[in-house]
Amino acid sequence: MSEVLVLIDHVEGAVKKPTYELLTIAKRLGEPSAVFIGPADKASEVADKVKKYGAEKVYVIDDAPLKGYLVAPKAEALQQLAEKASPAAILIPSSAEGKEIGGRLAIKLQSGLITDAVDVQEGPVTTQSVFAGNFTVTAKVTQGTPIITVKPNSAAPEESEGAAAVEEFSPTISDGAKTAQIVASQPRKATGRPELTEAAIVVSGGRGTGGNFEPIEALADALGAAVGASRAAVDSGWMPHSFQVGQTGKTVSPQLYVANGISGAIQHRAGMQTSKTIVAVNKDDEAPMFELVDFGVVGDLHTVLPAATEQINQRKD
């Protein structure tokens, strides 16, 4: 069986959940080989993690010579690894960087690229959600090595013990790939809440919050959810852009999405329409968001949410 390369999603060696989802998908297509581009001293720790989700091999690429530069060196490293391993497919997390790596890699390997897959089955045949979630598209790569970027929450991680044989790989990085220099990097402040794109539950606020996100955050914490925001709330300066859900922000597909004081413009719907269950609270009973909901409350979020939060916390006790 051919190898399937999975680029590990991590921050300084701390492996993120989408990695396990990708490994689970890779098992459907062949033998999962995890690719760790990161600090070499974290390699064995990372190998232990991916071993539990079926990684048969772990390629370790020390990022010391790469990490000062944007995207291009990682694409070069993956190209050289792919030429050596001849994988059946390459799976990459569908982050901003992941998609840019995929784009460059596709041209280097003369291979087809599919981005933002929400499912990948044998073939590989991918499923994507397009036009603000109004259409589902299935597609396949017809030339070269299929390169597929996969969105978070696209598979339930399945544990299965792999061999996780560590193999060091040292790519040759060209000078041409070292031209966009990362001058400074400020890690995002941890919120203590789940990552927005990976969360099972997202509680969002919009213009209707009037800038007060306390009721949103309290409900999110009661539900163990991530906090999101509409573009109106971000443009008003109430929340940082990293919280924005929608066409120009993050696309989320959680089990539960709670939209509060969000009218439901197409741009916002594009980012959340594929959520499994949708709930809205809004004063305006004509808000388009109510067309999408499984359950809606016409009312003021400033009274409904605190009361609901209290009741939820009581139930948990």
Added chain:
Amino acid sequence: MQVNIVVCVKYVPDATADRQFESDNTVDRVGVDGLLSELDEYGAEQSLQIKEKAGDDTTVTALCVGPEKAVDAVRKALQMGADKGVHVLDDAIAGSDAIATSLVLAKAIEKLGAETKVDLVVGGLASTDAGMSVVPAMLAERLGLPQVTLAAVVEFQGDQVRIKRDGDAATEVVGGTMPLVLSVTDQSGEARYPSFKGIMAAKKKPLDVWSLSDIGVDASEVGAGAAWTEVVETTARPPRTAGEIVKDEDGSGAKALTEFLASKKFI
């Protein structure tokens, strides 16, 4: 200082219209009203701001690949203030994927560069139709230029460009030396509306239409037939069944909400 800027603009179906697929599974680009992709307006805006800072010698060329009606996207950029437009129009391009589109753009940029060296290639965050967000990276790969992408803030001094980028896990400052490929997000600053004067002036601005042979691309390299991916099926998402909506009266809303969440086992 003279900076020769090429800004890539895409013509897309209006996101607020009823977007559809053709029977061959390509995006319907004719039956639905189209416009300049909103996210490319930010690229045009930043290009114009760079021109304003760098001085009048700077030229901004709006470059578009697309069907006949796509000229509207170029016109909009000209109305905003771009100096000239190039529309690559060829029947063979229909159905091209991002790989082929990036090839056509790269060849057109090379042709422009043969006249005057191109210093900056500017793009948006993503198109509002396919939305892959990969073309700027592909252009950097094809043109062998530094990739300085997804800028929330753009600064430049001489031939040095510095951007702030909200990366996946960190906020980064990325720097590069022109010539380079720059892409900007909707955080980079509100795009201007064309003024009446701008609209009138745009009518007199040069707008070249190039075919594939003008830029040295063979028809077999583009179009649906040359795509390295194939759509198997497109399915309209079934409309969501109407949910239950309650009106909050004296705390009934919170209670009903809690009951609903509990019934779905979210609590």
